[in-house]
Amino acid sequence: MLRDITIGQYYPADSIIHKLDPRVKFIATLLYLISLFLFHTYIGYILATVFLVVIIKLSKVPFRFIVKGMKAIVFILLITVVFNIFLTPGKVLAQWWIFKVTQEGLIQAGRMAIRLSYLIIGSSVMTLTTTPNQLTDGLERIMNPLKKIKVPVHEIAMMMSIALRFIPILMEETDKIMKAQIARGADFESGNLIKKVKSMVPLLVPLFISAFRRANDLAMAMEARCYHGGDNRTQMKPLVYKRQDFVAYAVVLCYFAASIGMCVIGW
């Protein structure tokens, strides 16, 4: 049941995007997200759409898979759209009691919807094509300069990769415990809110206990293998930029320059 959430999941495939250096993908995603907020006219959005579609095609991740991940944010998207439609002042198109639909509101809502969905799709393309390990490796390398000002970069990266690793495990665990309690007659669906919250106890208590137990086991296992943080630690697969990575940087920078240019000339 919980398996349908695809945000943050990795989709194995053999594509150029999968093979890129995680640092490239991370920076590209960041620039893409910024570009979404630079655009003001539909020409900009067309550019953003084309860019996204080309990347998805290259990544060989089925479009269906990405859309499935969107389900989780439909609710947030709806709220944003509704608020924008009704609460933006401007030229009134329709009015009903205290609710006014304005032209500016509609435009604003559409813009927000596009931005939000592209934001989610853009970042899921990154997570779908990068294993959590690569991702944290990349992050660690990008943040490396911060070590000079005593930011515990390695520890942060380690914590992130452990957290990411634990998500599927805990999901699986939730699924299992849920089934076990359903087999004992537990009901997680019907009833009012209070009853629903109460019915979560048989799920949450075992889940927390198992999470703590796992965390404890992991800490013990790391200790047993003499793990002691990042100093002088070498990597099995050090990240090295290849030609394709420089090409990708060039493409992304062109795209970003174009979007800044469009923003400046007011497109």
Next chain:
Amino acid sequence: MKLDNITYTYSPGTVYEMHAIQGVNLDIDQGEFIGIIGHTGSGKSTLIQHFNGLMKPTSGKVLYEGKDIWQEGYNLKSLRSNVGLVFQYPEHQLFEVDVFTDVCFGPKNQGLSKDEIEGRAREALEHVGLAEDMYKKSPFDLSGGQKRRVAIAGVLAMNPKVLILDEPTAGLDPKGRDEIFDQIQSLREKRGITVILVSHSMEDVARYVGRMIVMNHGQVAFDGVPREVFTHYRELEAMGLAAPQITYIMHALKYRGLDVDTQAITIEEAKKSILQALGER
């Protein structure tokens, strides 16, 4: 209970696609004691979750008392109180403040009266051999084996007509293992329930069950009385399983020219057969 040509596929249509069960047909009568055996990942746990409607087969039908459980309007909740399922490592599902309340969870969900709930819980705890002084302890302060018993009692307290146990003795010492098996056996005799036991150990299964189902790659490889199944010990080995050691000894003896009964599965039977064969000489 009947499984009609069921198939189950995990994550269909993605790269993670996994056919865990493929075309399984089973007919199970009330009162049978069945053992399901198969190597790791052969689909045992997936299979048994179909019996009480926790998993919906990708194709095929599951029938209980003649009715299709996935029919519109079928009461799955009542099915689940008739078909009790004890999961692998059931101790991970305990959550209440004390042992007794935890065992009460199942019958409480069945909507029984307070007296009835407590009566059932008491009975179930007795069945699994937990003493009164444990009732008020926190389930998290118990040993692994004791937790396992509490969890099994939690399902027993629902008075199921069919009891399914997924490796109830994994990780227990030999004594605890025998105790749990004996308790299950006596429970079956007393209440006349159907028991389906999933296990890795041929020896355990051979000692108790009347019918054995061997799973291999999501399919039923053998289905029959243990003695008969063990005559295929070479095929079993090819599946990464092994017949009881007695079977090997008896076959070896026979090979050396001693006329023994190769279908013996317990030490007693083997002893008798060997003595008999020696006496004849």
